[in-house]
Amino acid sequence: MLIKTYKNISCSNCQSKSHSLIENLNSEELNNLEQNRGCSFYKKSDYLFLEGSYPRGVYCLNHGKVKVFTRGNEGKEQIIHIAKPGEIIGFRAMLSGDPYLVSAETIEECAVCFISKDEFFKMMDSNSEFRNDIIKGLSKELGERAVSITDMAQKSVRERLAVGLLQLKEIYGTEPINLSREDLANFVGTATETLIRLLKEFKNEGIIETQTRKVIILKSDKLHQLAGK
Amino acid sequence: MLIKTYKNISCSNCQSKSHSLIENLNSEELNNLEQNRGCSFYKKSDYLFLEGSYPRGVYCLNHGKVKVFTRGNEGKEQIIHIAKPGEIIGFRAMLSGDPYLVSAETIEECAVCFISKDEFFKMMDSNSEFRNDIIKGLSKELGERAVSITDMAQKSVRERLAVGLLQLKEIYGTEPINLSREDLANFVGTATETLIRLLKEFKNEGIIETQTRKVIILKSDKLHQLAGK
DNA sequence: AAGTTAACATGATTTTAATCACTTTTCTTA
DNA sequence: TAAGAAAAGTGATTAAAATCATGTTAACTT
Known part of the structure; x- marks a missing residue:
C-alpha cells in the first residue's frame, strides 16, 4: 500500500511541528527522534492500522488527513475523529495496553512518520512536559x-450536521471540506441519503456552497445558531 | 447540602481501596493522603460539582453511587457515567485545566473524600505507578x-437499553439496579416514555424483573444478544 | 392515616429519519 | 475519449421514536 519510504523529512524542521505534541521536545530529543522514526507516503484510502490489531507505535501525521473510525453493527463506519497534520495518531490504545478499538485510514495522500512504542515511551518517561501534553x-x-x-443522543441530524461542519471547518481551515458524502454522513452519524438532502437544504438557505464533492462554509454564524448553543 | 464532616475513614483501610487508583500508593503516601483529605457524607441528589465551575480537587468515592452528566439543548441530562465506590471523580477537568464539562450528583447517600488539586498533582509527580494508572x-x-x-449514532433505542443494562449490571453487581426511570432514560439516551415501554417489553420477555423502581437482570445472555455483538 | 406531590405508566398522534428503488453525474482507466 | 464503475442525488414508503395528553401508583409530608 505504501508508495515509498523516505528519510528526508526532518523532525526539527517539520512544518507541522508547531501544532504538534512534539513541539516541546528539545533539539537533542528531536535529533534522536529523527534517527529512530520511519516516514512513509500513503496514498488515498490506505490504512494506518486496523481495529483489533495491537499497536506497535504511534503515527505522526506530517501531511494529509486521516479518518479514525469504529465499525458498528452492520459494518457501518462511525468516524470519531479526522486528524490533520501535526497530530499523533493511535497513542490511546498504546497507553491503555489494549488492541485498537478504532481503525485509521487516509482520506487523501499522506506523509506519515512512525514512532515505535519504545521510542514513544522513552520520550514520555524522560520529558515531563511532553508527558503532560499527552495527559x-x-x-x-x-x-x-x-x-x-x-x-448524538439528543440533537437532531440537522443540528448534528451543523456541529459537524463547524468541526470540519476547524480541521480544514481555509481549504474547502473535501470528504465523500458517505464519510460526511458517517461523521455526522446519519444515512448518506439524509445527509445529501440536508446539505441541499443548507445550500438553498445560502449557508454553504458545494463544488461537486467539496463543501465551502459561507455562514458560520448561521451554523452556530442551527447547532443549538 | 453536606450532612457531616468526618475524619474517621482511613485511606489505608478504605474498603474501596482495592478497586481504586489509590491502591498503588505506598503506606507513607497513604498516611500523607489521610492527613490531607477531607471526607463528607452527602445525601441523595447532592451535587459534588457543577458544569462550568473550576475544579479545586478530585473526589474519591468511598460509598454510594454518583451520576456524571452533561446537559444538552433543553437542559435534558445525558448521563455519561455512573461512578461506584473506589472511583476518583472529576480528575479529567483538573488535568486538562478547563472548567468542568460535566456535573456530578449523588444518586444515593454517599461518603466521599476530597483530595485537593495540590495533593493530587503531588501524587501524580512523585509516584509514576499512580500516574501511569491515571493515564x-x-x-x-x-x-x-x-x-x-x-x-448512540447507530444502535436502536432497544439495543442501547440492552447495552446500558449490561453496563449497569457491572456497576451494581449483585444488587438490583436502582435508578429512576428518568435517569435510566438519560443514561440510554431516550425519552422517559420510550424507556418505560421498552422496560415493559423486556419484562414480558422474561429478560428482567422489576420491583417498583428497581430492575433485576434475569437473562444477561439475552441482553448480549439484543445489544448486537 | 389523609392529602399532596412526584414518579411511573399508557394511549394516540406526529415527526424525524431510515430504507428501498432508481436516476444522474462524476471520476477512473483501459 | 469512451466505457464502466463509483459516487451523488431523488422520490416514495416505512419504521422508529418523540411528543402530547392524561391516568395511575407510589412515596413523602404534616
Whole structure:
C-alpha cells in the first residue's frame, strides 16, 4: 500500500511541528527522534492500522488527513475523529495496553512518520512536559467525547450536521471540506441519503456552497445558531 | 447540602481501596493522603460539582453511587457515567485545566473524600505507578467513549437499553439496579416514555424483573444478544 | 392515616429519519 | 475519449421514536 519510504523529512524542521505534541521536545530529543522514526507516503484510502490489531507505535501525521473510525453493527463506519497534520495518531490504545478499538485510514495522500512504542515511551518517561501534553490531550479529548455522546443522543441530524461542519471547518481551515458524502454522513452519524438532502437544504438557505464533492462554509454564524448553543 | 464532616475513614483501610487508583500508593503516601483529605457524607441528589465551575480537587468515592452528566439543548441530562465506590471523580477537568464539562450528583447517600488539586498533582509527580494508572484510566475511558458515540449514532433505542443494562449490571453487581426511570432514560439516551415501554417489553420477555423502581437482570445472555455483538 | 406531590405508566398522534428503488453525474482507466 | 464503475442525488414508503395528553401508583409530608 505504501508508495515509498523516505528519510528526508526532518523532525526539527517539520512544518507541522508547531501544532504538534512534539513541539516541546528539545533539539537533542528531536535529533534522536529523527534517527529512530520511519516516514512513509500513503496514498488515498490506505490504512494506518486496523481495529483489533495491537499497536506497535504511534503515527505522526506530517501531511494529509486521516479518518479514525469504529465499525458498528452492520459494518457501518462511525468516524470519531479526522486528524490533520501535526497530530499523533493511535497513542490511546498504546497507553491503555489494549488492541485498537478504532481503525485509521487516509482520506487523501499522506506523509506519515512512525514512532515505535519504545521510542514513544522513552520520550514520555524522560520529558515531563511532553508527558503532560499527552495527559492534557487525553483529558481534553475525553471531555469532547462526552459532548459528542450528548449531541448524538439528543440533537437532531440537522443540528448534528451543523456541529459537524463547524468541526470540519476547524480541521480544514481555509481549504474547502473535501470528504465523500458517505464519510460526511458517517461523521455526522446519519444515512448518506439524509445527509445529501440536508446539505441541499443548507445550500438553498445560502449557508454553504458545494463544488461537486467539496463543501465551502459561507455562514458560520448561521451554523452556530442551527447547532443549538 | 453536606450532612457531616468526618475524619474517621482511613485511606489505608478504605474498603474501596482495592478497586481504586489509590491502591498503588505506598503506606507513607497513604498516611500523607489521610492527613490531607477531607471526607463528607452527602445525601441523595447532592451535587459534588457543577458544569462550568473550576475544579479545586478530585473526589474519591468511598460509598454510594454518583451520576456524571452533561446537559444538552433543553437542559435534558445525558448521563455519561455512573461512578461506584473506589472511583476518583472529576480528575479529567483538573488535568486538562478547563472548567468542568460535566456535573456530578449523588444518586444515593454517599461518603466521599476530597483530595485537593495540590495533593493530587503531588501524587501524580512523585509516584509514576499512580500516574501511569491515571493515564491508563484516561485512555481506557477514551476508548469506551468512542464505542458509546458509535452506539448512540447507530444502535436502536432497544439495543442501547440492552447495552446500558449490561453496563449497569457491572456497576451494581449483585444488587438490583436502582435508578429512576428518568435517569435510566438519560443514561440510554431516550425519552422517559420510550424507556418505560421498552422496560415493559423486556419484562414480558422474561429478560428482567422489576420491583417498583428497581430492575433485576434475569437473562444477561439475552441482553448480549439484543445489544448486537 | 389523609392529602399532596412526584414518579411511573399508557394511549394516540406526529415527526424525524431510515430504507428501498432508481436516476444522474462524476471520476477512473483501459 | 469512451466505457464502466463509483459516487451523488431523488422520490416514495416505512419504521422508529418523540411528543402530547392524561391516568395511575407510589412515596413523602404534616
